[in-house]
Amino acid sequence: MRIPVETYTLPNGLRVQLSQDHATPVVAVNLWYHVGSANERAGRTGFAHLFEHMLFQGSAQVAANEHFELVQRAGGTLNGSTWLDRTNYYETLPSHQLELALWLEADRMARLLPAMTQEKLDTQRDVVKNERRWSVDNQPYGTWWERLPALCFPPEHPFHHSLIGSMEDLSAASLEDVAAFFRTYYTPDNAVLTIAGDFDEAEARAMVERHFGAIPRGAGRPALPDMSLPPTFGGWRREVVPDAVVAPRLFLAFRVPPAGDEAWYAASMLGAVLGMGAGSRLPHRLVREQQLASDAGAYTFDLTKGSDLLICDVTARPGVSAERLEAAVVAEVDRLIAEGVTAEERERALALLETSWVAGLQSAGGRADKLSQFATYRGDPSLVNDEPARHAAVSLEAMAAFARARLGADNRATLLYVPQAAAAEAA
Amino acid sequence: MSAPTRPMPGAPRPYEFPAVHRETLANGLRLVVAPMPRLPLVTVLALVDAGAATEARHEEGVAALTARALAEGTGALDGAAVTARFERLGTAFDATADWDSSVARLTVTTSRLEEAFALFAEVVQAPSFPAADVARLRDERLADLAQQLAEPRGLADERFEGFLYAAASRYARAAGGTAPHVAALDDAAVRAFHAAHYGPASTTLILVGDVTPAAARAMAERRFGAWRSAARPAAPLTAATARGGRRVVVVEKADAPQSELRVGHVGVPRMHPDHLPLVVMNGILGGLFSSRINLNLRERHAFTYGASSGFDWRRGPGPFVVSTAVKSEVTARAVEEILREIDGMRAAPPAADEVALATDYLAGVFPIRYESTSSVAGALAGATMFGLPEDWFARYRERIRAVTPADVHRVAQAHLDPSRLLVLAVGDAPVIAGPLESLGLGAVERFTSEQDPAEGSDA
Numbered sequence: 024m025r026i027p028v029e030t031y032t033l034p035n036g037l038r039v040q041l042s043q044d045h046a047t048p049v050v051a052v053n054l055w056y057h058v059g060s061a062n063e064r065a066g067r068t069g070f071a072h073l074f075e076h077m078l079f080q081g082s083a084q085v086a087a088n089e090h091f092e093l094v095q096r097a098g099g100t101l102n103g104s105t106w107l108d109r110t111n112y113y114e115t116l117p118s119h120q121l122e123l124a125l126w127l128e129a130d131r132m133a134r135l136l137p138a139m140t141q142e143k144l145d146t147q148r149d150v151v152k153n154e155r156r157w158s159v160d161n162q163p164y165g166t167w168w169e170r171l172p173a174l175c176f177p178p179e180h181p182f183h184h185s186l187i188g189s190m191e192d193l194s195a196a197s198l199e200d201v202a203a204f205f206r207t208y209y210t211p212d213n214a215v216l217t218i219a220g221d222f223d224e225a226e227a228r229a230m231v232e233r234h235f236g237a238i239p240r241g242a243g244r245p246a247l248p249d250m251s252l253p254p255t256f257g258g259w260r261r262e263v264v265p266d267a268v269v270a271p272r273l274f275l276a277f278r279v280p281p282a283g284d285e286a287w288y289a290a291s292m293l294g295a296v297l298g299m300g301a302g303s304r305l306p307h308r309l310v311r312e313q314q315l316a317s318d319a320g321a322y323t324f325d326l327t328k329g330s331d332l333l334i335c336d337v338t339a340r341p342g343v344s345a346e347r348l349e350a351a352v353v354a355e356v357d358r359l360i361a362e363g364v365t366a367e368e369r370e371r372a373l374a375l376l377e378t379s380w381v382a383g384l385q386s387a388g389g390r391a392d393k394l395s396q397f398a399t400y401r402g403d404p405s406l407v408n409d410e411p412a413r414h415a416a417v418s419l420e421a422m423a424a425f426a427r428a429r430l431g432a433d434n435r436a437t438l439l440y441v442p443q444a445a446a447a448e449a450a
Numbered sequence: 451m452s453a454p455t456r457p458m459p460g461a462p463r464p465y466e467f468p469a470v471h472r473e474t475l476a477n478g479l480r481l482v483v484a485p486m487p488r489l490p491l492v493t494v495l496a497l498v499d500a501g502a503a504t505e506a507r508h509e510e511g512v513a514a515l516t517a518r519a520l521a522e523g524t525g526a527l528d529g530a531a532v533t534a535r536f537e538r539l540g541t542a543f544d545a546t547a548d549w550d551s552s553v554a555r556l557t558v559t560t561s562r563l564e565e566a567f568a569l570f571a572e573v574v575q576a577p578s579f580p581a582a583d584v585a586r587l588r589d590e591r592l593a594d595l596a597q598q599l600a601e602p603r604g605l606a607d608e609r610f611e612g613f614l615y616a617a618a619s620r621y622a623r624a625a626g627g628t629a630p631h632v633a634a635l636d637d638a639a640v641r642a643f644h645a646a647h648y649g650p651a652s653t654t655l656i657l658v659g660d661v662t663p664a665a666a667r668a669m670a671e672r673r674f675g676a677w678r679s680a681a682r683p684a685a686p687l688t689a690a691t692a693r694g695g696r697r698v699v700v701v702e703k704a705d706a707p708q709s710e711l712r713v714g715h716v717g718v719p720r721m722h723p724d725h726l727p728l729v730v731m732n733g734i735l736g737g738l739f740s741s742r743i744n745l746n747l748r749e750r751h752a753f754t755y756g757a758s759s760g761f762d763w764r765r766g767p768g769p770f771v772v773s774t775a776v777k778s779e780v781t782a783r784a785v786e787e788i789l790r791e792i793d794g795m796r797a798a799p800p801a802a803d804e805v806a807l808a809t810d811y812l813a814g815v816f817p818i819r820y821e822s823t824s825s826v827a828g829a830l831a832g833a834t835m836f837g838l839p840e841d842w843f844a845r846y847r848e849r850i851r852a853v854t855p856a857d858v859h860r861v862a863q864a865h866l867d868p869s870r871l872l873v874l875a876v877g878d879a880p881v882i883a884g885p886l887e888s889l890g891l892g893a894v895e896r897f898t899s900e901q902d903p904a905e906g907s908d909a
Contacts, residue, residue, distance in 0.1 A: 024489070046488045048463035049817050084453060088749055092740045096807050097459065098814010117814050119460035126457050134453060149752030156708045157755050157775045163601050221463065234454055269600045270593065300542055302533040311530060314586055317593040340589070341596045367538070374540030378559055381491050385822040 024381055025408045026390050029224065030398070035240045036212025039231055040394045040404045042219040044387065050220035051115045052124040053391035054132075055399045057215075058208035059108040060188075061181030061247060061328070069151065069188010070196055072105040074204050076147040078112065079103070083134035087143060090127055097123050100388075107172075107182050108247075108328055109399055115388040118221035122230050125218075129234035132214070135205055141198055148193055155187045163268040164440050174262050175276050175332055175436050181247055182326065210241025215398040220387035250329030252278065255434035263345075265443045270317065271345035274438040275335040275352055277430050282325040283401055289425035290323055290333045292417045295372035296364050297321035297335060297355070302371065304355055305337060315343050315351050327400040333429075345441045356430050363423030373415055380411050465817045467843040468826055471663040479650035479674050482830050483666040484658045486823055490560040492659035493823040494567055496574050497831045499683035500647035501550035502625040503766060510620070511627015512635055512643045513547035515588060519640050520545045520554060522583035524572040529583050532573060539566045543573065549625050549764045550686065551835045552647075557824055560660045564669065571673035574653075577644065584637040591632050595624075602703055603775070605899055606710035606876040612904035613699050614716060614769055614872050616691040621766065622904035630905060649679025654834045659823035686765045692716045693903075697872050698886055698894045701901075702879040709781040709877030713788050714771030715870040720763040720836050726849055727857040728761060728865060733808035734858065735759050735795050736772055740807060742791045747774055753784045765836070770865070778878050782885030785873055789891075792866050799859035813847040 029041040060071045081087040094101045099116030101124075114124040159165040169185040176183040216235070218227050256278055279290035298305045298321025305319035319337040326332065335356070339348040383389050394404040468484040475481060502513045521536075521543045522529035536543045539562040545554035554574055558566040598604035608624055615622040627635070655674065657666040692715065718724065729737075736743035736759025747757040753776040762768035772792075776784040820826050833842055871891075875882055879896055887894045897903075 044488075047817050047821060048465050049821065084456065088740065088745065092807065093456075095738055095740055095811040098810055098816075098818075100815055100818060115818050117462060117465075117817065119462045120814075121460075122457035123459065126454060130453065146749065146752045150748055150755055153708070153753070153775070153777060154755035156777065161602055161706055161708045161710075161775070163597070230457075267600070269596045300533075300537045302530070302537040307530065307533075310590075311586070314589070317590055317597070338597075340593050367534075371534070371537045374538055374562075375542075378491075378540035378557065381489055381559055382557060382822070382824075384489060385491070386818075387821065 024384060026384060026394065028394055028404050030404060033211065033232070033236060035236070035238055037235050037238070038215040038398055040215065040217040040398055041224055041227055042217065042390055042394055043222065043224060044219065044390070045221045048118040048221050049115060049387050050118040050121045050218065050222050051113065051387035051391040052121070052128060053111065053113040053217040053219070053388070053395045054128050055109050055111045055215050055395040056209060057109055057213050057399055059106050059110055060184065060186040061108045062208065063184070066192055066195060067200060068184045068192040069186070070192070070200060070204065071110060072186060072188065073147060073151050073193060073196055074201065075103050075105045075110050076151055077139065077144065077201055078131055078135065080143045080147065081138040082131040083137045084130050085127060085138070087138070093123060093127065099124070105186065107186060107326065111392065111395065113388060113392065115386070121218070121222055121227065125230050125234045128216070129238065132209060132211065132235070133238045135209065136202055139198060139201055144196070144198055144201065148196065152190060152193055155190070159187055163266065164272050166264070167274060167438065167440070170262065170264065171274055171276060171334070171438050174260055174438055175256070175278065177252070180252070181250060207241070207244055211235060211238050212240045213244060215395050217391040217395045217398070217404070219391035219394065247328070252330050254278070255429065256436060257433060259432050260436040262437070263439045263441060266440045268440055268442050270341045270442065271339040271343065271348050272440045273335070273337050273345070273349050273352055275356070276436040276438070277333045277434050279323065279331045279333045279429055281329060282323065282327045282331050286425065287331060288413050288417045289421050290331065290429070292369070292372055292414060292422055293359070293364070293426060294321045294323050294333055295376060296368050296422070297359070299372060300375055304359070305335060305352065308355055309337060309351055313351060315340060315348055345439050349437065349439060360426045360430055363426065364419055366419060369419060369422070376414055377411055467820060468658070470830065470840070472840070473667065475650070475670060475675055477650040477675065477677055479670065479677065480654040481667060481670050482654060482656045482834065483661065483663045484826055484830060485662060486658060486826065487660050490660050491557060491823055492560055492563050492657060492661050493555065493557045493827040494570055495553060495555040495656040495827045495831055496570075497654045497656060497834055498552040498648050499652040499835070500547070500552045500643070502547055503549045503620050503687035503764070504684040505620060508631070509635070509639055509643070510623060510631040511591065512639050513552055514626040515584065515591065515632070515635055516640045516643045517545040517547045517552045517554065518587050519579055519584050520573045520577045522587070523578040523580055524576050525578070528580070532569065535569055536566065541566050543570065547625065549766070549768070551831070553831060555824070555827065563661065567669050568673055574648065575674070575677050579637045579641050579644070581637040584640050588632060588635050591626060592629055595629055595632070599899065602706060602708070602710045602876050605701065606712050606874065609701050609876070609903070610712040610714070610771060610872070610874050611769060612902060613697065613874060614692060614714070615904070616693050617904050619690045620687060621690045621768070628902070628905065645679070645681065647681050647684065649681025650674065650677045651679070652681050652683040656827050656830050656834070658827040658830065688719060688766050690716065690766045692870065695870055696892055698891050699872070699874045700879050700883050700886065700894055700896050701874065701876045702896060702898055703876050704878065706876070706878045707778060708775045709778055709875045709882055710775050711781065711784060712771050712773055712874045713785065713871055714769055715867055715872060716767050717761045717770035718865055719765060719767050721765070724861045724865065727853050727861040729812065730805065730808045730850065730853045731795065731858045731862050732759055732761060733812060734800055734804055735791060738808065738811060742794065743772060743788060746787050746791060747776070747784055751780070751783070751787065753777060753780045778881045781875055781877060781882040782889055785886065786889060789868060789871070792868055795862040796866055799855040802855055805853065805855050805858055809850050809853055812850045816847055
């Protein structure tokens with residue numbers, strides 16, 4: 024199973040990936056900009072994501088909200104998302120509508136600023152504040168995805184601060200910020216464009232040239248600071264959060280090498296052994312056998328700069344104390360360090376990863392996003408095809424050695440949510 | 451640099467939904483096969499005519515618990531061994547129950563299909579339902595319920611249907627069952643439900659992906675051919691009574707920064723002849739990003755991150771509901787705008803261009819929705835459950851495109867009824883109750899999050 028891919032680069036620096044598949048008359052356009060919350064300046068947390076909203080507010084030839092309307096009218100789906108170190112925009116359409124998506128993406132890459140107004144910024148600022156209320160502030164455990172990076176990365180590190188941003192910083196964002204961010208980061212030489220699905224290669228190349236060829240290269244970007252960190256936390260970090268929740272929830276994080284490093288694949292495999300599928304260790308032991316947890320999993324964040332995180336994410340049954348929950352999770356990690364992984368567990372993990380890999384190839388949008396991801400992070404989209412083999416290359420010995428080196432008490436961070444009522448009783 | 455102008459579309463390329471083969475085995479089991487040979491992947495799905503809608507009051511939640519407990523053991527294998535065997539084959543067995551059916555499914559690579567299918571067949575036909583495992587799953591459901599009710603969105607969804615339907619209706623309480631009923635369930639109840647409802651006469655087996663109809667038939671004969679059972683489909687629930695007319699309810703959540711809003715009334719059954727015009731009407735009203743309600747509440751007023759409307763399609767009349775979460779201070783104004791859009795939908799036919807936005811979208815995304823084996827299997831399960839005509843998928847796009855502005859206007863007038871709207875907000879009562887009261891929709895009734903309207907009588 025391989026995703027076919029042709030790559031080339033326009034003179035302005037835009038990297039293009041083409042991946043044909045004619046099984047169904049559907050085509051996906053996927054654009055990754057190599058910019059995320061890590062690139063925000065002090066006092067502007069949340070700006071990269073607010074900026075993503077502004078990209079749907081029109082451009083020189085596209086009216087506000089017309090981007091959504093035109094794609095939906097064409098029978099397509101679309102969205103965008105912001106992450107710590109990248110922002111993506113994507114459309115999937117009936118294949119004869121390919122050029123519409125390219126035109127829309129090119130118009131906003133080339134000519135966004137003429138369409139920007141204070142009113143649009145104010146509206147999207149309020150929309151994003153509502154997004155924050157909805158996904159973070161008014162949601163049990165909703166703050167975890169800003170508290171955990173803050174706990175695991177030192178202040179001043181680009182991954183430390185909140186991606187959704189503080190209300191105060193969102194209020195401070197100005198049209199000047201929009202213009203500066205656009206000119207600095209939304210340039211063809213800071214982007215990769217992938218087209219996947221049912222298209223003619225010569226036609227697609229001509230369309231890409233027509234719409235993106237004349238967009239000027241950027242004037243350069245400030246480099247991210249050195250993001251490397253010591254291989255471990257150097258201790259056991261801890262934060263306990265009383266919250267309006269009915270049961271404790273534990274995030275136990277470990278610092279691991281950046282995604283894509285040779286050593287990272289052992290972390291990814293250990294994540295699958297610990298928490299992929301109901302038969303993996305944490306669900307098997309804590310949900311089925313001990314019945315302390317209602318939900319348990321483990322995963323990597325897949326960060327590619329400096330270091331990544333491996334996270335055990337376990338929610339207690341109501342009535343189970345936070346201390347008991349944490350002790351049980353830690354016991355499983357300690358057992359992994361002491362005993363390593365069995366051959367059967369490794370086979371199980373590889374089989375699940377293989378099915379998930381093949382299933383992920385089914386949609387044009389899914390293939391396009393993977394190719395953009397590997398082009399952005401690894402410099403070569405075809406490396407995506409090596410992922411199953413690189414996981415399979417991790418030996419039992421390598422997993423055991425990784426667990427001993429990286430999952431110990433000198434490299435743990437506990438983020439523990441406790442019900443407010445229980446916290447008050449304990450006080 | 452001169453900017454290229456908006457391009458014209460090319461010529462549409464032909465699309466066909468995967469060909470569907472249907473047959474019935476000698477024991478009455480129906481088999482549906484849709485080959486999609488592009489990738490070495492197969493989705494196997496068993497649709498059982500055994501949903502939550504027909505549960506008696508004392509056994510509410512049993513359909514969902516039975517489905518979840520299927521994989522807890524069969525023959526000599528216990529639940530852990532079943533899970534381990536499926537996962538070594540690279541697959542996860544999943545089974546759930548909704549209002550109208552129970553569904554077991556897995557997706558597996560072709561080389562492991564035969565072995566996975568054999569185990570799939572065993573757990574569906576002959577689950578052992580160990581008492582301790584059923585009790586554990588029951589307690590997990592109770593834990594999930596507690597989590598859901600602590601979450602403003604989950605609480606709003608749950609309470610909306612509780613206040614909407616008469617307590618005598620099964621629809622008043624969650625399909626998975628509510629705490630008082632679930633707590634009383636055990637392995638005997640699960641075993642009885644399985645015996646009464648799971649059998650060849652009530653089951654359709656669906657295989658989609660890298661498999662031929664002949665191979666699928668041979669496998670089905672080998673693994674399901676000897677299945678005998680007296681189980682029969684239950685008579686479906688087709689009616690559901692609303693609690694009453696217009697009502698404004700606030701469920702208190704102290705200091706909430708947002709109100710979770712639900713506005714709607716009892717809708718229509720899936721098989722109502724107005725189904726497709728209603729889908730188009732809803733797309734215009736609140737179903738699409740570019741819909742009236744979302745553009746109003748999000749892009750014009752910035753009250754919310756998003757707002758949408760929808761009909762929950764069931765054999766019986768499921769709810770029609772507008773859902774959003776808005777900043778507390780603007781709760782009443784958001785309700786006003788939602789009512790304005792519902793009135794507007796009824797007042798005049800939409801422009802042809804607006805109807806085309808919805809119909810072109812719905813027809814266009816059809817192939818995009820069905821790129822995966824699991825989505826095609828799910829669609830075929832729905833079509834089977836509702837008894838849709840065999841040409842449903844083949845003709846879906848032309849039927850959608852045939853819907854006119856006059857159709858949309860007619861079904862809006864027939865099926866949207868402002869006089870019956872239930873307005874429910876989960877939020878900071880001291881901030882939102884006064885402004886809601888001044889809308890003049892009726893007295894605001896305040897409830898705590900613990901008060902469950904559906905557990906009492908209707909008196």
